[in-house]
Amino acid sequence: MSNESYDLIVIGAGPGGYLAAIRAAQLGMHAACVEKGTALGGTCLNVGCIPSKALLDSSERYHQAKAGLGAHGIVVGSVELDLAAMMARKDKVVEALTRGVASLFRKHKIDWIRGTARLTAADTVQVDGEAARVMRAPRVLVATGSAPSSLPHLPFDGTHIISSTEALCLPKVPARMLVVGGGAIGLEMGSVWRRLGAEVLVVELMDHIVPGMDGQMSVALQRALKKQGISFRLRASVKHAEKTAAGVRVIVEGEGTENEETCDVVLVAVGRRPYTEGLGLREVGVTTDAHGRIPVDERYATSVRGIFAIGDVISGPMLAHKAGEEGIAAVELMAGVPAGVNYAGIPNIVYTWPELASVGLTEEEARRRGHELRVGSFSFLGNGRARCMNETDGSIKVIAAADTDAILGIHILGPHASELIAEAALAMQFEARVEDIARAVHAHPTLAEALKEAALDVAGRSLHR
Numbered sequence: 001m002s003n004e005s006y007d008l009i010v011i012g013a014g015p016g017g018y019l020a021a022i023r024a025a026q027l028g029m030h031a032a033c034v035e036k037g038t039a040l041g042g043t044c045l046n047v048g049c050i051p052s053k054a055l056l057d058s059s060e061r062y063h064q065a066k067a068g069l070g071a072h073g074i075v076v077g078s079v080e081l082d083l084a085a086m087m088a089r090k091d092k093v094v095e096a097l098t099r100g101v102a103s104l105f106r107k108h109k110i111d112w113i114r115g116t117a118r119l120t121a122a123d124t125v126q127v128d129g130e131a132a133r134v135m136r137a138p139r140v141l142v143a144t145g146s147a148p149s150s151l152p153h154l155p156f157d158g159t160h161i162i163s164s165t166e167a168l169c170l171p172k173v174p175a176r177m178l179v180v181g182g183g184a185i186g187l188e189m190g191s192v193w194r195r196l197g198a199e200v201l202v203v204e205l206m207d208h209i210v211p212g213m214d215g216q217m218s219v220a221l222q223r224a225l226k227k228q229g230i231s232f233r234l235r236a237s238v239k240h241a242e243k244t245a246a247g248v249r250v251i252v253e254g255e256g257t258e259n260e261e262t263c264d265v266v267l268v269a270v271g272r273r274p275y276t277e278g279l280g281l282r283e284v285g286v287t288t289d290a291h292g293r294i295p296v297d298e299r300y301a302t303s304v305r306g307i308f309a310i311g312d313v314i315s316g317p318m319l320a321h322k323a324g325e326e327g328i329a330a331v332e333l334m335a336g337v338p339a340g341v342n343y344a345g346i347p348n349i350v351y352t353w354p355e356l357a358s359v360g361l362t363e364e365e366a367r368r369r370g371h372e373l374r375v376g377s378f379s380f381l382g383n384g385r386a387r388c389m390n391e392t393d394g395s396i397k398v399i400a401a402a403d404t405d406a407i408l409g410i411h412i413l414g415p416h417a418s419e420l421i422a423e424a425a426l427a428m429q430f431e432a433r434v435e436d437i438a439r440a441v442h443a444h445p446t447l448a449e450a451l452k453e454a455a456l457d458v459a460g461r462s463l464h465r
């Protein structure tokens with residue numbers, strides 16, 4: 001068993017861990033990254049962001065070819081689904097990107113240690129598996145991410161009661177899918193399988209879907225998804241599920257009623273939990289909170305000197321870009337470089353069609369915090385480019401502080417909202433006023449003009465409303 005010394009050991013090669021390792025190497029540290037999976041990239045690249053978006057993009061094209069091109073005067077003959085080819089394309093995208101991370105590691109001379117890491121002291125990591133070894137470093141960064149949460153009465157069985165991981169590689173289109181949880185995973189994976197032909201019912205505990213998002217936008221997204229044939233049961237949950245000859249029999253309960261549903265597959269998408277199993281945290285004295293997260297200070301230091309943590313395993317939104325920014329900030333701070341993450345400016349996106357993207361406060365949260373608001377909005381119906389695309393569903397909402405014109409939040413439901421939100425995030429990063437967006441020259445005809453119009457509407461001077 002070898003014994004090796006580094007400046008930094010990163011545990012976990014998700015977007016938090018692998019970006020931290022690269023930044024550490026750029027800063028001159030001799031870094032190693034221990035990963036127990038067979039590829040680099042973590043949840044995001046292997047079973048999260050990337051495969052889900054690959055399937056969303058493919059299923060959107062299929063749906064367009066089947067039902068969306070007539071309005072453009074394009075008559076398509078018979079359109080057929082080759083699910084195996086669609087899945088193979090998705091796998092190829094994943095493979096190219098995970099290999100890309102491996103080549104970045106080689107370029108930066110970062111050692112990729114294949115195995116499962118366990119802390120045995122503040123500066124010592126034991127790796128089990130093929131590459132078994134003991135490694136030492138004055139700093140260890142825990143970036144072990146998260147795993148799907150399950151419900152006690154709906155344990156995952158991998159075929160009929162599944163998590164997002166299995167929903168990314170179903171061998172055939174289910175006739176009927178029941179999704180528990182109307183959050184990002186439920187709506188994205190529900191959209192994929194709906195577009196490919198499944199009947200989809202989403203059961204959501206709260207009184208609206210994507211509960212963390214702006215209420216008005218969430219209602220509008222639900223309406224758009226309903227038009228696509230997705231059904232919803234709000235203020236409801238699944239009480240019981242059992243496998244029968246006809247499929248899975250599910251009891252849905254909510255608002256004092258119970259009803260029985262039969263489906264081929266139940267996707268449980270009720271959130272994710274921090275993953276620290278077998279890491280030896282307690283043994284070395286690292287505390288965790290009631291949710292299993294690792295508490296850290298503003299330098300991402302845990303309760304044990306020399307051990308740091310970032311990403312899904314600490315508090316905050318479970319997002320790849322949040323994990324990555326934290327990884328970069330943590331190692332920069334270790335190296336004495338001034339750094340930090342602007343938590344108020346983290347965009348959040350649900351990649352449905354239309355997409356829902358937001359940055360900053362929702363209107364509800366801004367009011368709750370006592371701000372006096374001015375709110376502007378603009379519908380894509382009034383946007384020339386959206387008309388050209390025949391994608392007029394949705395709108396943009398800009399929330400400003402009435403006294404200072406500061407941007408408190410921007411919410412976009414519409415085509416390519418995931419790309420449009422970058423302008424809003426940049427404006428918030430520069431602490432721009434709404435007037436700055438309203439005065440900036442936006443090219444014509446573009447979807448981005450709808451953001452300018454919403455900004456103009458804050459001052460009551462939208463030109464196309």
Ligand code: FAD
Nearest residue numbers: 012014016036042043044048049117145311312318319320
């Ligand atoms: P992870 O990516 O979870 O990586 C942790 C890594 O640590 C894993 O590879 C794991 O194998 C490894 N590990 C754990 N324990 C050990 C150990 N003891 N030893 C060695 N290795 C270990 N976020 C977005 O921002 N945009 C999206 O579009 C998006 N889509 C998603 C879709 C799905 C279906 C899912 C499930 C998630 C999605 N997310 C998305 C969330 C995103 O994937 C996570 O927020 C992100 O991956 C967290 O990064 P991380 O580095 O903290 O952890």
Ligand code: NAD
Nearest residue numbers: 181182183184185186203204205237269270271272318349
């Ligand atoms: P989530 O927290 O986004 O949504 C879970 C939903 O399930 C919530 O709406 C919640 O009210 C509901 N719920 C909880 N318990 C329930 C119950 N018993 N019955 C019915 N509904 C219930 O979690 P997720 O969708 O599983 O995603 C997990 C994490 O992955 C999230 O933190 C998310 O940010 C991240 N993710 C992000 C993206 C993206 O950025 N596009 C995509 C997928 C996942």
